[in-house]
Amino acid sequence: MAVERMKAQTIWLTGLPCAGKTTLANLLFRSLLEQGVTNVEVLDGDVVRTHLSKGLGFSRADRDTNIRRIGWVCRVLTKHGVCSIVAAVSPFRAVRDDVRAMVEQVGGPGSFVEVWVRCGVEECIRRDVKGMYAKALRGEIEQFTGVSDPYEEPLKADVVVNTGTETPSESVDRILEVIHRAASSR
Numbered sequence: 303m304a305v306e307r308m309k310a311q312t313i314w315l316t317g318l319p320c321a322g323k324t325t326l327a328n329l330l331f332r333s334l335l336e337q338g339v340t341n342v343e344v345l346d347g348d349v350v351r352t353h354l355s356k357g358l359g360f361s362r363a364d365r366d367t368n369i370r371r372i373g374w375v376c377r378v379l380t381k382h383g384v385c386s387i388v389a390a391v392s393p394f395r396a397v398r399d400d401v402r403a404m405v406e407q408v409g410g411p412g413s414f415v416e417v418w419v420r421c422g423v424e425e426c427i428r429r430d431v432k433g434m435y436a437k438a439l440r441g442e443i444e445q446f447t448g449v450s451d452p453y454e455e456p457l458k459a460d461v462v463v464n465t466g467t468e469t470p471s472e473s474v475d476r477i478l479e480v481i482h483r484a485a486s487s488r
């Protein structure tokens with residue numbers, strides 16, 4: 303397959319823990335690679351917290367710092383023509399809006415695609431991929447988004463995927479459609 307370079311975009315997946323961000327980020331990455339798009343990097347919140355944001359906690363201030371750092375990396379990657387796929391709870395609207403502005407400042411309008419990975423908290427609790435909800439519900443983890451910390455739902459997401467009712471591949475197809483539309487309109 304011919305190697306293509308996709309115009310730099312940041313695909314920002316936000317949603318509750320266990321909503322499906324990591325699953326979709328990895329599927330999107332694979333799918334873009336299969337399409338021959340090689341200038342792509344995945345930034346997963348959990349991984350970022352072991353490197354770039356090691357030592358930060360889950361207070362509002364630390365969460366905001368974590369997201370701004372990821373946003374800054376996306377901005378740098380955008381400047382150099384690399385696509386970023388971010389999987390991060392990113393619960394606060396104001397900071398998501400700030401990182402959109404940071405990226406669009408270098409990549410232009412349409413370079414930031416906000417994806418709301420939407421799933422009801424009851425379904426997230428049922429999935430409980432890492433047993434974190436159970437701990438949070440027992441009071442063993444403080445400030446856990448969806449249980450004891452807020453999640454501010456996006457008001458102007460570029461795409462909303464409902465992972466409680468869609469299969470992962472249906473969600474990925476819907477995101478890819480928006481990515482390609484955003485890329486071709488720029």
Ligand SMILES: Nc1ncnc2c1ncn2[C@@H]1O[C@H](COP(=O)(O)OP(=O)(O)O)[C@@H](O)[C@H]1O
Binds near residue numbers: 323389
């Ligand atoms: N449409 C969907 N998109 C993404 N994940 C889904 C979907 N439907 C079911 N799932 C399941 O939900 C779980 C989501 O886990 P994960 O991706 O680790 O969530 P997060 O990264 O948001 O915490 C996985 O077990 C995945 O298979």
Ligand SMILES: [Mg+2]
Binds near residue numbers: 324389
């Ligand atoms: Mg994850």
